[in-house]
Amino acid sequence: MSSQVKKRVSGGIVGVILLGAVVVLSSAAYTVDETEQVVITQFGRPVSSEIDSPGLHFKKPFIQDVRRFDKRLITWDGDVNQIPTLGREFIIVDTTARWKIVDPLLFLQSVRNEAGAQSRLNDILDSVVRDKISGTDLEEIVRSKDYKVSHSDLEDPALTREDVDLTAKPKKGREELTREILEDARKSMPELGLELVDLRLKRINYIDDVRQKVEERMIAERQRIAEQFRSEGQGRSAEIDGETEKQIREITSEAQRKAEEIKGNADAEATKIYGESFGQDPEFYAFFKTLESYALTIGSNTTLLIDADSGFYQYLNEIQPAPK
Amino acid sequence: MSNWDPRTEYGPEYRDQIEMAKKHAPNFFTAIVLLVVLVAGLFSSIYTVQPEEIGVLRRFGAYYGIADPGLHFKLPFGIDTIQRVPAEQRLLKEEFGFRTTAIGEPSVYSNEDFSGESLMLTGDLNIIEVTWVIQYRIRDPQKYLFQVREQQQSLRDASESVMRRIVGNRLGSNVLTVERVEIAASAREELQVILDAYDSGIEVSTVELQDVVPTERVQPAFNEVNVSRQERERMINEAEKRRNQQIPRVRGEALQIVAEAEGYATERVNRAHGEVVRFNAILAEYKAAPEVTRRRLYLEALESVLPKVQNIYVMPENGTQPLPLLDLKSSNSLQKATQGAVIQGVQQ
Numbered sequence: 163m164s165s166q167v168k169k170r171v172s173g174g175i176v177g178v179i180l181l182g183a184v185v186v187l188s189s190a191a192y193t194v195d196e197t198e199q200v201v202i203t204q205f206g207r208p209v210s211s212e213i214d215s216p217g218l219h220f221k222k223p224f225i226q227d228v229r230r231f232d233k234r235l236i237t238w239d240g241d242v243n244q245i246p247t248l249g250r251e252f253i254i255v256d257t258t259a260r261w262k263i264v265d266p267l268l269f270l271q272s273v274r275n276e277a278g279a280q281s282r283l284n285d286i287l288d289s290v291v292r293d294k295i296s297g298t299d300l301e302e303i304v305r306s307k308d309y310k311v312s313h314s315d316l317e318d319p320a321l322t323r324e325d326v327d328l329t330a331k332p333k334k335g336r337e338e339l340t341r342e343i344l345e346d347a348r349k350s351m352p353e354l355g356l357e358l359v360d361l362r363l364k365r366i367n368y369i370d371d372v373r374q375k376v377e378e379r380m381i382a383e384r385q386r387i388a389e390q391f392r393s394e395g396q397g398r399s400a401e402i403d404g405e406t407e408k409q410i411r412e413i414t415s416e417a418q419r420k421a422e423e424i425k426g427n428a429d430a431e432a433t434k435i436y437g438e439s440f441g442q443d444p445e446f447y448a449f450f451k452t453l454e455s456y457a458l459t460i461g462s463n464t465t466l467l468i469d470a471d472s473g474f475y476q477y478l479n480e481i482q483p484a485p486k
Numbered sequence: 487m488s489n490w491d492p493r494t495e496y497g498p499e500y501r502d503q504i505e506m507a508k509k510h511a512p513n514f515f516t517a518i519v520l521l522v523v524l525v526a527g528l529f530s531s532i533y534t535v536q537p538e539e540i541g542v543l544r545r546f547g548a549y550y551g552i553a554d555p556g557l558h559f560k561l562p563f564g565i566d567t568i569q570r571v572p573a574e575q576r577l578l579k580e581e582f583g584f585r586t587t588a589i590g591e592p593s594v595y596s597n598e599d600f601s602g603e604s605l606m607l608t609g610d611l612n613i614i615e616v617t618w619v620i621q622y623r624i625r626d627p628q629k630y631l632f633q634v635r636e637q638q639q640s641l642r643d644a645s646e647s648v649m650r651r652i653v654g655n656r657l658g659s660n661v662l663t664v665e666r667v668e669i670a671a672s673a674r675e676e677l678q679v680i681l682d683a684y685d686s687g688i689e690v691s692t693v694e695l696q697d698v699v700p701t702e703r704v705q706p707a708f709n710e711v712n713v714s715r716q717e718r719e720r721m722i723n724e725a726e727k728r729r730n731q732q733i734p735r736v737r738g739e740a741l742q743i744v745a746e747a748e749g750y751a752t753e754r755v756n757r758a759h760g761e762v763v764r765f766n767a768i769l770a771e772y773k774a775a776p777e778v779t780r781r782r783l784y785l786e787a788l789e790s791v792l793p794k795v796q797n798i799y800v801m802p803e804n805g806t807q808p809l810p811l812l813d814l815k816s817s818n819s820l821q822k823a824t825q826g827a828v829i830q831g832v833q834q
Contacts, residue, residue: 193547196632216548234635235684237643258643260634260684304607304654311609315657326611328657336651360683362647366654367605373613377703380612384707388714395718402725409729410736417740421747428751432758439762439769446772449780450765453787465797 189223194230201229201266208267231266235359236276238283244369245295247303252372256365257291259283259347261358268355279356287361290347298339301327303366307335336363531562539570540627549628571627577691578624580642582649583617584696605701606650608658613704616653616661617696618670620645620677622688629687637686644680645693648673658700666695 194200196216202209204226221228238259246252261283263269273279295303311328334342344361351358368376440447460466534557535541541553543560544567553568560566572578583604588594604615622641624630634640652672653661661669674693681688700708772779792798 195547196544196549197635198547216544216546218546218548232635234633235640237636237639239639239643258647260640300611304611305609306651306655309609309655311657315660318659328610336654360680362643363650364643364647365602365605366607366650368607368613376611376613377701380700380704381707384704384711388707388710391711391714391718395714395721398718399721399725402722402729406725406729406732409733413733413736413740414743417743421743424744424747424751425754428754432754435755435758435762439765442766443769443772446769447765450768450783453783456787456791460791460795462794462796464795465799466792466795467799 186223190220191218192221192228193218197232197234198230199233199263199266200231201270203227203229203270208270229266229270231263231269232276233263235260235262238280238287240284240287240291242365243288243292245292247295247300248297249299251300252369253295253300253303254365254367254369255291255295255363257287257343258362258364259287259358260360261356263355264357265355268353270355272352272354273356279354282351282354283358286350287347290343290350294339294343294346301330302332302334303336303339303363305330305332305335306337307332309335339363527562529562530564531559531566533558533560533568535568535570538573538576540573540624542569542571542627542631543567544569549632552627569631571630572624574623574625576623577621580620580622580638580645581617582619582642582645583615603646606653608653608661609655610657612658613701614653614658614661614698615701616649616698618645618649618673619692619694619696621691621694623691624687625689626687629685633685633687637688640684640686641681641688644684645673645677648676648680652676662698662700666698670695 192200194216198216202221204222206227208229209226238261240257240259242254242256244252245255261279263279269279273282309331316328340361340363344358347361348358367373533541533553535553535555537555539555541558543550543553545561545565547567550566555573560568583600585596585598585600586593587596600617601615604617605613606616608614620641630637649669652669656665656669670693674690677693678690681690699705768779768783
């Protein structure tokens with residue numbers, strides 16, 4: 163062979179070896195992310211226990227595979243279910259939970275992947291929640307253990323309810339209930355390599371039918387209260403008007419009584435004064451007063467007929483006084 | 487023209503050039519490849535972190551360090567990876583029951599229905615709508631990235647369940663009015679506890695309640711209660727006002743009545759006193775000289791009366807006809823006398 167060809171062939175061999183090395187390396191080296199935990203399988207069967215320290219690792223090339231699993235908290239969101247409570251109120255419950263894979267090997271063996279896990283969780287959690295809710299009264303589900311109502315609220319007419327006991331303190335309360343659901347779920351769950359960390363009642367609402375009835379009740383209640391306020395207003399206002407009327411009458415009649423008394427006293431005193439004075443000589447008083455009244459009563463339309471020997475005209479006839 | 491061969495066509499010099507090109511072609515090719523690789527490497531080793539961000543570095547997937555804002559270098563080709571996360575000073579927001587579509591004065595809100603997020607039951611088993619906003623920061627970027635997978639969803643789920651627990655523990659009318667501040671404060675505390683339990687690296691800065699209202703169908707009835715409450719006050723106030731206007735007026739009138747009576751009384755008594763004083767004086771005169779005083783008074787009275795009189799007829803004692811008297815008055819007087827009334831004679 164020529165040197166050139168020899169060079170080419172050796173270059174080619176080097177290239178091939180290099181390429182081969184790269185391929186092998188890329189199959190043997192793998193990274194584990196901070197958020198991951200992995201299981202190495204060989205021919206489909208798991209080999210080592212979980213490896214979850216992040217970074218660069220090596221495995222047997224080609225014959226071993228890397229199965230990756232999330233190390234973080236994963237969300238489970240349940241279906242929204244209609245569940246009747248113990249008191250036969252139909253409510254819609256939306257629960258969420260957080261879980262994580264704690265034993266990836268076991269996880270792989272039991273549910274294989276997250277989809278499988280979610281489906282198992284669905285079954286278990288839905289039924290646990292349903293059992294719990296249907297065995298509990300609505301007040302217990304909605305209220306917490308530290309529920310209390312103040313006295314002023316109980317006495318407020320705007321807050322009274324006929325159908326609900328406002329003071330009933332729940333025996334367990336929402337938090338405890340949720341804890342119990344979590345406990346039950348954990349117990350019912352077979353060993354799947356995962357841990358149920360947290361479960362919460364995210365939403366609780368009435369179903370539409372019930373909601374309408376509740377709203378109608380609320381409307382009727384409010385209207386009743388409004389009516390009550392109005393009639394209270396009218397009643398009190400009429401009361402005040404009545405009191406006012408009474409007071410006016412009292413004041414006026416009292417004043418009139420007093421006025422009459424004063425006038426009466428004055429009349430009496432005047433009469434006494436007159437009497438004391440005029441009584442000294444009643445005849446003279448009659449004479450004097452009558453003369454005054456002549457001046458007032460005899461006027462321009464009067465015609466007088468006077469005796470000729472009256473005290474006035476006597477001197478027209480005789481200059482001497484008439485005999486008395 | 488098959489088997490066209492430049493070597494034979496163009497001559498020996500060209501043939502050499504082609505030979506040279508063929509020898510160097512592989513090197514040229516590798517040079518291009520190397521250049522591409524170099525440029526790619528350069529691009530994948532430079533990165534920037536924006537001012538409101540923090541960069542989290544991983545080497546072969548393992549946490550390697552934090553990168554502050556600015557220009558940095560890392561190992562290329564995916565050996566080092568960078569993930570950016572909002573910095574701690576950035577305040578992030580989650581809205582519940584509504585969405586702001588445009589910030590401004592005023593802000594614009596979405597018309598979509600978010601009532602699934604806002605409807606909740608109260609302690610007295612009524613239904614109300616609560617809307618609220620959470621503001622939070624990413625305190626620990628490592629935890630934020632490595633502990634919880636769906637951070638936003640988890641935050642929202644936790645917040646909704648906390649708000650419902652708190653509202654479900656209180657009476658609806660209190661939630662609507664006086665307990666808003668308490669509720670927001672409790673919600674913040676409880677939410678933080680849950681997020682810490684998740685090791686989420688999130689710090690809740692505030693929880694603020696927005697509109698807390700009865701549902702749409704019920705609102706008019708709630709408003710009616712307020713209106714009627716005000717109306718009650720108004721009716722009572724008006725009745726009080728009437729009272730406050732009328733009573734003083736009537737009191738004034740009463741005083742007036744009494745004052746008038748007193749005035750009458752005073753006048754009556756004073757007049758009596760006055761008349762009596764006058765009479766007493768004249769009486770004294772009379773007592774002193776009875777005949778004279780009597781006649782004087784009589785004559786004075788007649789002096790004042792007779793001039794006014796139209797006709798005077800003086801009758802003789804036994805006569806039936808009047809004495810003829812010179813009438814100094816008008817000529818009609820005689821006619822009037824025969825027509826008009828005749829008043830009784832004055833007797834001494």
